[in-house]
Amino acid sequence: MTGALPGADVLFWWGAERPWLESSWAAAGDLRWIQSASDGVDGLLFPALAASDVQVTNARGVFDDSIAEWAIAAIMAFATGLRRSIVDTTDGRWEDGRSRSRVAGSHLVVVGPGPIGRGAARRARHLGMHVTLVGRAPRDDSEFGRIEGPEDLHEALGRADHVLNALPLAEGTRRLFDGAAFAAIKPGAVFLNVGRGGTVEEPALLDALAAGRLAGAALDVFDEEPLPADSPWWSAPNTIVSPHVCGDFEGWERAVVDVFVDNLGRYARGEPLRNPVDVRAGFGIGRVERWPTR
Numbered sequence: 001m002t003g004a005l006p007g008a009d010v011l012f013w014w015g016a017e018r019p020w021l022e023s024s025w026a027a028a029g030d031l032r033w034i035q036s037a038s039d040g041v042d043g044l045l046f047p048a049l050a051a052s053d054v055q056v057t058n059a060r061g062v063f064d065d066s067i068a069e070w071a072i073a074a075i076m077a078f079a080t081g082l083r084r085s086i087v088d089t090t091d092g093r094w095e096d097g098r099s100r101s102r103v104a105g106s107h108l109v110v111v112g113p114g115p116i117g118r119g120a121a122r123r124a125r126h127l128g129m130h131v132t133l134v135g136r137a138p139r140d141d142s143e144f145g146r147i148e149g150p151e152d153l154h155e156a157l158g159r160a161d162h163v164l165n166a167l168p169l170a171e172g173t174r175r176l177f178d179g180a181a182f183a184a185i186k187p188g189a190v191f192l193n194v195g196r197g198g199t200v201e202e203p204a205l206l207d208a209l210a211a212g213r214l215a216g217a218a219l220d221v222f223d224e225e226p227l228p229a230d231s232p233w234w235s236a237p238n239t240i241v242s243p244h245v246c247g248d249f250e251g252w253e254r255a256v257v258d259v260f261v262d263n264l265g266r267y268a269r270g271e272p273l274r275n276p277v278d279v280r281a282g283f284g285i286g287r288v289e290r291w292p293t294r
Contacts, residue, residue: 005031010267012260013037013044022046028054033273035263037256039063039116039247039284040196041277042169049279056277057263060284061115062255063247067166067194068119070246072127074218075162078190079103083216083240104128109156111176112166112195113147114284120164132156136172154184162190169196170282179204182213190216194246197222209237220246 005011005027013021014037021028025048036044036058044056077083081100088095108124110117113133121131121144131144134156138149148156150172157163163185167173177191178201185191191214193200202223208214216238225244227233233241263273276285 003027009033010264011035014256016044018043018046022048025049033057033263033267035260036277037260040168041279041284042196042198042282045279045282054279055273056279057273057275058277058284059256059259060275062252062259063249064115064119066249066252067116067247068123070220070242071120071164071166071192071194071218072123074192074240075103075108075124075190077218077240078216078238079106083238106130106161107132107159108162108164109134109160110164110166111153112164112168113141113144114166114168116194117164117166118143120166129162132159154181157181157185157189160186160189163192165191165193165195165199167195167199168283169198173199175199175201177201177205179207182208185214187213188215190214190218192218194220197225206232206236209239214238216240218242220244 005024007030008028009030009032011021011031011034013034021044031054033055034044034049034057036056039059039062041056041058049056079101081098084095103124105128107130108121109132110121111134113121113135117133121133124131133141133144133147134153135147135149138152139147141147153176165177167176173196176199182191182204185208191205200223205214205217209217217236218240219233220242221244222231222233224231227241227243233239259274263275266273277283278285
């Protein structure tokens with residue numbers, strides 16, 4: 001990468017690894033803008049980049065609907081018993097005589113009310129679910145009425161039948177879902193993670209599943225990816241393991257390129273770029289508040 005950076009003022013960041021750019025940063029003196037092919041940018045940012053005047057944009061908007069659909073599908077898989085039926089089918093068992101829960105009237109708590117979290121909350125409402133959103137700061141919201149702040153997180157978790165983690169990995173969100181958070185979740189709830197693995201204290205989640213405090217978990221992101229063969233997640237009880245693909249709808253690659261091409265035109269014309277990232281906060285800008293550190 002070092003040989004390609006001198007003279008380049010634009011970088012399209014797709015499937016690369018942070019050390020490649022970090023180790024070559026001294027050669028990037030002409031760089032002015034980086035377009036990320038993903039929504040989350042924790043795999044790109046490093047201190048020297050955050051301290052520079054290089055603008056970063058992301059693929060915000062491309063994956064919102066597909067990830068929200070995955071979240072709803074995971075909720076339905078547990079509520080309808082379909083997850084268990086798939087396991088029974090694989091094992092050749094006919095297990096009738098069991099009842100299922102209803103999603104209508106149940107309570108979904110969404111932590112991280114960005115476009116993905118809001119998309120899932122909107123769909124949940126259409127299914128008759130009650131929805132609470134928890135964000136970086138308490139505020140009134142034109143669509144959902146009220147967004148709770150971090151100080152209300154544990155109280156909200158205590159009312160949840162389903163918890164959707166849609167958080168970026170940024171200042172204040174690392175290990176936000178720790179042992180205390182899982183202890184606060186309503187017994188029998190289902191936990192879903194479409195944000196980042198680093199926002200969860202995974203041993204605490206495994207303990208909550210093993211103890212039966214949670215009815216299940218559906219996880220698309222993990223601390224270590226790909227999961228190694230000896231990962232405890234392969235045998236965790238009542239758990240759906242998804243290999244970081246919940247947003248990968250057919251045609252997503254073209255959609256990401258379209259964002260870059262649109263932004264490239266804006267860049268050439270000197271216009272504001274679409275999907276700016278707050279590199280110091282570590283996430284795309286919807287509102288510019290930060291999660292408070294603990």
